[in-house]
Amino acid sequence: MLEFFKEGLLQFLSYSGFGNCTWGHIIMIGLVFIALGIIKEYEPLLLVPIGFGIIIGNIPFTDGLQVGVYENGAVLNYLYFGVVKGFYPPLIFLGIGAMTDFSALISNPKLILIGAAAQFGIFAAYITALLLDFTPMEAGAIGIIGGADGPTAIFISSKLAPSMMGAIAVSAYSYMALVPVIQPPIMRLLTTPQERLIRMRPPRAVSHREKVLFPMMCILLTAFLVPTGLPLLGMLFFGNLLKESGVTKRLANTASGPLVDIVTILIGLTVGASTQATNFLRPASVLIFVLGAFSFVIATASGVLFVKFFNLFLKGDNKINPLIGNAGVSAVPDAARVSLVEGQKYDRTNFLLMHAMGPNVAGVIGSAVAAGILLSFLY
């Protein structure tokens, strides 16, 4: 009898988390993410689900119980399917499209070029990753972190480097959350006090017809050029058409509200859970984090420097304040908010938010196009 109890207890212990725990499970950083989200309020809608997912993914268990995210038949595995097959990111893009107002861009079209320049971060990271001996596919997946777009990063990494998806997604979302910390020093370093005071001409009013035509024309122009970006671009502009058409309010509300919330919860939780210590704690993950930071820095710098270069050809009140150059990365609307805050440090009456929203939404389009190019080259 005693032997039975002893054996039963030992067997139970072997199934429990205590019996399977390793140092790797303990040092995973889920709690840090949750703390950053709740206490610092850095992108809480993303960091809290990801942080909790990291905790779920790192509860130690015996293989074969069908509970882990990588085990066939597990509930988490079914939810993770949307990440692996890449259908969550386009759904998020549908919601983003239904939330985004492209008026700032339509009224001042030249700002769109900043969104293109900032994509250099992606390719700078790609080149650096190749130098560090990553394969071209892995380098492409790492480079996309520089687009500052979580769904795009997940979409691309699920296609090009599925084994690195956890690290890439966590890295992308972390740096997106840290946009207010990473970008200001670079912006200050690359601009002069006079440049920071530039006042931009207020944007003109945009008609309803322009807003409706914009998504339709954009999808034709961009998808014809880069069809591989269709899942992201198509959903982005479809969502925007739902919003701007004025006749599909219910669909737009669903896409920008409940749908995007549900997918955000699922994608955050499952991406977090995919960072199991056994897969995540590798030297490559550290390199991914370093390269991600590097690509963010380059993307920000490219945007700011491009505005400075562009200003050489502009006169009078057409000049652009280089403090909106950082918004070329597609972290909407955080990057634009950083422009506003930085601008107001030097002139409290200079409101750059709406101007910065132009390159910011252009960054979303630019990163989706860049993702399409990476796929066409590498997939």
Added chain:
Amino acid sequence: MKSIYKYIFTVVALFAVTATFGQSVDDLRLNEMMIKNVDNYADEYGRHVPWVEIFNTAYNTVNITGCYLTDDTTGLAKGGEIPTRWYRIPTDQKMYMPQRSFLIFYLDNSPLYGPYHANFNPAESKTHYIALISANGKELLDIVEYPVELRDTARTFGYVKDGVRDPKAFKQGKREAGELDYLGEFTPASSNETGEKISKQDKLKRDDPYGIGMAIISMAVVFTALIMIYIMLKIFNYVTRRATQKSKAQEQAVTPAKAMASKAGEEDDTVDGPTCAAIGTALHLHFGSMHDEESEVITINMPSKHYSPWAQKELTMKRNPRR
């Protein structure tokens, strides 16, 4: 408003033209052919007949419907009736050849067997070439002269490197040495290059080890895409401005009095200081929850009990059905 439709029409037309140019039949090649087919590739009826493989060398879809396959080019560029040994490729879903794809046609002189069966058989031909001709019957898209012995040999003949030919020499009716030859293996509907295959990854690593080439191309494409949107938005700007100016001018021309009134109205639109202050105060009160109208009243007085039909029991009871 008509001008807007004009611009939309221009853009759509531009797309149509681009798409047409993108689908160029010039990129088609007669990549591989077999005349003495004893026991090799069989058609859908299980017959071993001569075949030719068309290869789309382009990186886009090409519609080959309407092009001609023939072993007799004497009718080329003459117009008029279609020569008897010209096989017009019919409409079929598979005729839209995807990028870098292959399509097999059987040269068995049995066009009734289906769209992939030509109306001539090179084994019975006086010539020893096969040609692909454009839909207008005037351009020679590709022509492959094969050795006469091919008719007696169960081997395939074609491009050593898939569809690679010297365009200058081809225009002059010549061929570079080694461009066409007997092929080591027969590879219908697949690449003729049967040597060691290099993956896309390895090729990229070999050709662009530092990724600089790809970075330049990619940035160029990103800029192109966004510049196209920029141009479109510029057109939007221009059209909107013109439409606004036009409607204003029309209004002023038709009713000057109305125009004066609207001008006066515009002046009235400017908000003066006290109004701004009033709006600001109202917003401040609203957002600070300091509104003066409360939804409920707190009092020490005994509230009077008013009559309410909700309290009447007979109204809540079920009525008897009417007869």
